[in-house]
Amino acid sequence: MTGYGPQGLALTPAGGSARDLIFERIRAAGQIARVDIARDLSISPATVTTLTADLMSRTLIEETADGPGAGGARGRPRVALRLRADAHVVAGLKLGDRGVTVVLLDFAGRQLAEATTPAGPIPCDAEAVIAAVETALDEGLAQAGLRRADLAFIGIGVPGFVATQTGIVHWSPALSVRDVPLARLLQQRLGRPVVIDNDANLLAMAELWFGVGRAMRDFIVVTIEQGVGMGIVLGNRLYRGTRGRGVEFGHMKVQPEGALCRCGQRGCLEAYVADYALLREAETALPHAPPASQDRLEKLFAEAKAGNLAARSIFHRAGRLFAIGLANIVNIFDPELVILSGEQMRYDYLYSDAVREGMEANSLDLGHPPVELRIHKWEDQLWAKGAAALALDRLSEQLVAGEMADA
């Protein structure tokens, strides 16, 4: 008499109310008339009128003054709605090797300010990270003529193992200590709500909220710099793995008993394609170069292009294994699109046709066309925009909850 079927609820308990759906629709469209909302969401025009009036009374949206938009209209002209730009401001920050980047976005998604402040040497302790964030944030606020109190939410991208729900950074190349409750510490210091996440996840968020990913249900973003990161979007949502930590693509094993990785294991993808892995090999093959530096990697690539066989083989192997790793991911998730993003993209050996071909050769041909592969030039503030997207996401949740509370 124990029954059968999943014990957890297979059905989603609630789902978004019509008000939330309308809000999301307006945000996604930028400008949209009530009729179109009703049509898009299969909601009656009556409801749309009621709920948009409610959203307007909460000063979240407004009617636009500008012309009709839709061509030679006959009847009553449609009135477009949009988010009120002045409703809220959020900040997004990214902790990087070269410093801290910050962007400020208004509620309409427009960028109000962008700044990068150099950071000290990493790894450093929590206090130094907090101070660096504080400096960058204040710089951005100064540009926009705002104060900290004006921020509705702050999102921060951190490399490493980050648990978003708890706000704890379990390990990060930027931090000399483990298990830092960074979100809480920053919230205390900055006086505003803070949410943190793995930086690769935020790159996926950036594509989902501001990039090509907006129109895709399922896609993957891969980035290579110091390590190898991956963000997965399934069903228009960032998939964070079942325990809320990032997905670990860099430590997929692509070669049994292979090269030694920073993580202590062997054969990880990262141990073949990350900066340190390439440089490590270069040290063996080309001992004449100066000690490890960003510069050296470029030199190494130049040598490969010039025909140095040792250098060439380093990149060749990296590309081959990278293609295998990508193919494995594609076989498992079968996404609509794979985006390769990262500052190292200039290295044609990793983001090249050879990799694309290798990936396709290693992906199962199921009769449908191969996965679309796009290469996105790395923009410094894209990561920060992803962090801002996370902040906007949380802000929305908060607004919905608030609406429920006082409705």
Add this chain to the structure above:
Amino acid sequence: MTGYGPQGLALTPAGGSARDLIFERIRAAGQIARVDIARDLSISPATVTTLTADLMSRTLIEETADGPGAGGARGRPRVALRLRADAHVVAGLKLGDRGVTVVLLDFAGRQLAEATTPAGPIPCDAEAVIAAVETALDEGLAQAGLRRADLAFIGIGVPGFVATQTGIVHWSPALSVRDVPLARLLQQRLGRPVVIDNDANLLAMAELWFGVGRAMRDFIVVTIEQGVGMGIVLGNRLYRGTRGRGVEFGHMKVQPEGALCRCGQRGCLEAYVADYALLREAETALPHAPPASQDRLEKLFAEAKAGNLAARSIFHRAGRLFAIGLANIVNIFDPELVILSGEQMRYDYLYSDAVREGMEANSLDLGHPPVELRIHKWEDQLWAKGAAALALDRLSEQLVAGEMADA
């Protein structure tokens, strides 16, 4: 003016109504009183009364006659509800090498009949498969004293690449032809609605609906026999990949330029651990054995146990690569549990402590305890029960839709 944020809906549009949730709760519990439903689902007792009355009028559930259950109760005794066993009957079938297995389940999840009928040589054409299904089904129906018309839904598990939504089998080791619209053909022949799915997915369904997976949100089922299959459950739902086909674990590359796989590529996991891969190697190392047969694999394993180094190395390599493949999956999904299931489980080299250790050694240590690994003895009808679970799942959807239609 293009807005921002995902264009698809991030919020789930509707979600289950209270009636659906109550129905699911009763099914999951087997026996449950109205008060408990109200408490578990945070729904008012009044609603539970109303909606259970509705479900009873639809003859889906009934009150039980038996004693109170809860200890020395004082007040009005609670009346337990349960699904009406006689409401519906579903069939689940599995196409296997050894034949077709069928189970019949009543609406209370109890097994009414079970039968296996031997099948002809595979691969064969669609007509032969349909005939085999028909024979097995009628055998099961005869056992239970039922007719085809009594079946509410029929679920069928097919090895290979199966698109569930369209009901098309794109490729299967059981079929000599490609892209067979098997669900439609069977539906026409049997006169009852048919749903098909990849057999590994159905094994996951079986665990989710009837096994340990019932209490787990996220778990993975891996099975090895002819090929390597995997089913993934995320958030109490089977994850089928973004295009509705099964997840391709068997063709994960675990060795660059490695062994040749049936799929034509190199280094696939399957090319190291599937039956044919082991036998292929045995042919090289142990040319004295009789030609390929199930029997030979057992012999090979016996030799390995007896100390034959060549035989031993075959299983050793298979186990090592299998562990790597598992570790990669665990790194990506970070599930609560991994279930290893399959008839070949007797071969300790694949489902052994060595594999467990290998998997843990290759999984990233993130400070939490390693993933739980369970080995489930292969039961012939477990696959078929998974197919029945799929049928029950579809039946529920249909009932919900029907409820909406005539409510």
Add this chain to the structure above:
DNA sequence: GCTTTAAATTGAGTGATCGAATTTAATTGG
């Protein structure tokens, strides 16, 4: 038999949403 207890039910009330009718703001044609 009366009280106590807890489950189940009932009936009034609320909020979300819809359908049909109405109002509004434009265009077009006379």
Add this chain to the structure above:
DNA sequence: CCAATTAAATTCGATCACTCAATTTAAAGC
């Protein structure tokens, strides 16, 4: 310039899902 036309937006009454508070029901305890 003024109807007629068109389509967007709004209004109003109705419905449905669900809740709350009060009531009924079926048992145990005294």
